[in-house]
Amino acid sequence: MTVTITAVDVHDVRFPTAAAGDGSDAINRGDYSATYVELRTDAPDGTFGAGFTFTNGRGNEITCAAARALAHHLLGKTLAEISAEPVAFWRSLTADVQLRWLGPEKGVIHMATGALVNAVWDLRAKVEDRPLWRLLAELPTDELVRSVDFHHITDAITPDEAAAILDKGLVGYEERLATLEREGFPSYTTSVGWLGYPDDKVRALTREAYAQGWRAMKMKVGGPIDDDVRRARIIREEIGPDALLMMDANQVWDVDEAIANMGRLAEVDPYWIEEPTHADDVLGHARIARAVSPIRVATGEVAANRVIFKQLLQAEAIGVMQIDACRVGGVNEVLSELLMAAKFGVPVCPHAGGVGLCEYVQHLAIFDYLRVGASLDGRMVEYVDHLHEHFVDPVRTREGRYLLPEQPGYSATMKPESIAAYSFPDGPVWR
Amino acid sequence: MTVTITAVDVHDVRFPTAAAGDGSDAINRGDYSATYVELRTDAPDGTFGAGFTFTNGRGNEITCAAARALAHHLLGKTLAEISAEPVAFWRSLTADVQLRWLGPEKGVIHMATGALVNAVWDLRAKVEDRPLWRLLAELPTDELVRSVDFHHITDAITPDEAAAILDKGLVGYEERLATLEREGFPSYTTSVGWLGYPDDKVRALTREAYAQGWRAMKMKVGGPIDDDVRRARIIREEIGPDALLMMDANQVWDVDEAIANMGRLAEVDPYWIEEPTHADDVLGHARIARAVSPIRVATGEVAANRVIFKQLLQAEAIGVMQIDACRVGGVNEVLSELLMAAKFGVPVCPHAGGVGLCEYVQHLAIFDYLRVGASLDGRMVEYVDHLHEHFVDPVRTREGRYLLPEQPGYSATMKPESIAAYSFPDGPVWR
Known part of the structure; x- marks a missing residue:
């Protein structure tokens, strides 16, 4: 903990995914990219912290x-200083x-803040020689509470309420850990139904995913509604009545349009509708949630911060909360979101995919189960089988479940050869 | 209208205001800066479009x-093309x-979008040889409606409702224009009560402003509440019971804290409390509005977009809507905000100050009066007497009122010598 951050290296890393149609939905067609940072330190063994925020290509x-611009707030700081006053550090950013x-x-x-804050947590987990989920799950309640900035959310959760949730999370901890070690963490796949894929590819991918053990699948909607219905029927045919079918509109609908279209899509028994309208529209999500029930409304991958999540919960606008690891200000802010979700009784199903998001969020979901939400009921982590090969400690899955990460850190470290190859604009892939 | 945009020049212009304590409030201590763009064209007379977004120094x-990153969407476009399909152009950004x-x-x-979109409107107003307020006010209803992206706000206002408002705005137009030509547009001053100023400076500035004719003044709050109360009493003593005293907390309070503190500050009869809590907290503003009534809640200078404004109106969270000219995506998005405010019957009092914001928003307030809100009741434009000297067509005021801009354009053009002197980091001021 006496290591000092001596430099902040920032890399613009981009993967040319747009051409393949992977990751294309109603509003995004991206070259999956990372604003990737490494915190150099004075540790004799060269230990560094890795973090990133995910972007969609141009603009990385x-x-x-x-x-x-934010890096100067980290330079010269020791891990001990940051950990002693975590909110002061977070607010400096x-x-x-x-x-x-x-x-x-x-x-x-805020996305850049997320990259840097996550890199600090990765560094700490490496220094303390354990995966981030374990570091967090083993922290005393008071240190976890001290890591949360309650500013602007005290009308939804207080430090005392947070402490009570975390203390309760100590009960049955060993049992829950044993469950995860034995079975892994439930997940679902988004690789079957991108808008860029033709019907026969959707059918083939669905069949393949089902054969691999997936029992929860997500498709993109938000194209012409007749096309959405046709593709939804294909997937439902392939997976049978019992598997879960989730839908994701990526914000393309207006509020009344979302309600009308979900009326059409209800025939295939969707489990949730994700991002039915603009991400900032708390009141709109609340209206949609009332109208489409029992279909759940899910959102969060571009929810800007804890204040938006607070309102989504207060307004009963969501039945599933989809946190993102690096859209918000990193682990500290995610803690506040997990705690609010637990208080309001809404399950957390993290957003993943892109590049490195699966690697990140598995730690958060595992921690949530061990110490906060303390249940697997309705919990699933998104899984997309893209770009894991660029990470030193990639996710590992078995029959549709994430296996517990074992290496120290936040699984955010990219392979040096990947950084070199995909650096923009000078890496060989882009030259 | 056949002019083509041939280049987009982007300048990082910063004014060293932080050291003087000007512009310091509960959370900002800025070097007022502009991301300033000029759209070069093929016009033989060298006509160009100017626009900017305001920032607070570092990070410009x-x-x-x-x-x-957005500029390529403008290159090679003609004004005629952009004006023929304004929403298609806006969405390209x-x-x-x-x-x-x-x-x-x-x-x-989105702030960068605002700079570019505003520059297009400046260019068009220059090409059509009239100030922007006049260009907008004289546009046919259907062209104004076609300039608005109704995506994600149709549950609050439809194109037909917008057209009805704008048509109604044609009635009494000449009379309202004559009123403005005679009297100017009402304003208020924020130069008296920055948190960085000591009590005696607050008293002296208040006295001076009152002598100059100002009858509406705004102070910053959000420091220790006893200090806020003391400073508020000083201002109220100086301006007497009839002048308006507004307060601005710049988001520093939590929801319950805002309600409690306004209970203390109610003794000096505040007209509005601005930004009582986090800018994204629609539900929080609504709770505060109910609790502090009849004190009005005002917000908007960092409201991210029309979807946030839509909700503030739907939730009856604001009694005063403070649009900003360049936080959102420029004139097109501001049109949607003015129309929603008119529909919901909430007066618009634009945010200004910083650098160039007064120059911008006077056009919007005048247009709002002429064609949309069509009333001066409760309408005031913020006025801060900083940095106008850097503009080719600076605001002009008389006895606390803005005079109508007369030069063609959006008053956004900076003097070339100011751009050169204050360019960061290479201008002489910063070297």
Whole structure:
């Protein structure tokens, strides 16, 4: 914990995925990219912290610029200092008297904060020689509570309420850990139904995924509604009545349009509708949730911060909360979101995919189960089988379940050869 | 209208205001800055479009990077093309399939959109040889409606409802124009009560402003509550019982804290409390509004987009709507906000100050009065007497009122010598 951060390296890493149609939905067609940071330290063994935020290709240089603008808040700091005053450190990034204007706490500047904050947690987990999920799950309640910035959410959860949830999470801890060690963490797959795929590819991928053991699958909707219905029927035919079929509209609908279209799609018994409308529209999500029940409304992958999540919960707008590991300000802010979800009794199903998001969120879901939500009921981590090969400690799955990460850190470290090959614009892939 | 945009110049311009304590409040201490863009054209007379987004100093290079990332959507376009399909043009910026992920429609990427979109409107107003307020006010209803992206706000306002408002705005138009030509547009001053100022400076500035004719003044709150109360009493003593005293907490309070503190500050009869809590907290603003009535809740200077404004109106969270000219995606998005405010019957009092914001928003307030809100009841434009000297067509005021801009354009053009002197990091001021 005496290691000092001596430099912050920022890399613009981009994978040319757009051409293949992977990851294309109603509004995104991306080259999956990472604003990837490594925190160099004075540790004699060269230990460094790795973190990133995920972007969609063009504009990754903007989040890189933001990470560089924030980096001075880390330089010269020791892990011990940061861990002693975690909220003070977090606010040095999120409440910088000049940079805050660029958010506040949203978009580019907040995503860069997420990359840096996550890198600090990766560094700490490596220094303490355990995977991040274990580091978090074994922290005393008071240290976890001290890591959360309750500013602007005290009307939804207080430090005392958070402590009570975390203390309760100590009961049955060993049993839950044994369950995960034995069975892994439930997940679902999004690789079957991208909008860029033709019907026969959707059918073939669905059949293949089902054969591999997946019993929960997500398709993209938000194209012409007749096409959405046709593709949904194909998937439902393939998976039978019992497997879960989730739908994701990626915000393309207006509120009334979402309600009408889900009326059409209800025939295939969707489990949830994700991002039915604009991500900022708390009241709209609440109206949709009331209208489409018992289909659950899910959202969160572009929810800007804990204040948006707070309102989604207060307004009973979501039946599934989809946290993202690096859209918000990193582990510290995710803690606040997990705690609010537990208080409001809403299951957390993290957003993943892109590049490295599966690697990140498995730790958060596992921690949530061990210490916060303390249940697997309705919990699943998204899984997409893309780009894991670029990570030093990639996710491992078995029959549709994530296996517990074992290496120290937050599984965020990219292979040096991948960084070199995919660096933009000078790596060989892009030259 | 046949002019073609041939180049987009982006300048990082910063004014060293932080040291003077100007512009310091509960959470900002800024070097007022502009991500300033000029759209070069093939017009033989060298006509160009100017626009900017305002930032707070550090990080202005990030919004500059965002403006450069979006610029390709403008290159080679003619004004005629853009004006023929205004929403298609606007969405080329806001719904770029890769850049949208960085918002969506919020923060850095949306502020850069605002700079570019405003520059297009400045160019058009210059080409049509009239100030922007007049260009807008004289547009046919159907062209104004066609300039608005109703995506995600149709549950609050439809194109037909917008058309009805704008048609109604034609009635009494000449009379309202004559009123403005005679009297100017009402405003209020924020220069008296920055948190960085000592009590005697607050008293002296208040006295001076009152003598100059100001009858509405705004102070910053959000420091220790006893200090806020003491400073509020000083201002109220100086301005007497009839002048308006507004307060601005710049988001520093939690919801319950805001309600408690306004209970203390009610003794000086505040007209509004601005940004009582986090800018994203629609539900929180609604709770505060119910609790502090008849004190009005005002917000908007960092409201990310039309979807946030929509909800503030739907939830009856605001009694005053403070639009910003360049936080959102420029004139097109502001149109949607003005129309929603009119439909919900909430007066618009634009945010200004910083650098160039007064120059921008006077046009919007005048247009709102002429064609949309069509009333001066409760309408005031913020006024801060900083940095106007850097603009080619600076605001002009008389006895606390803005005079009508007369030069063609959006008053956004900076003097070349100011751009050169204050360019960061190479201008002489910063070297």
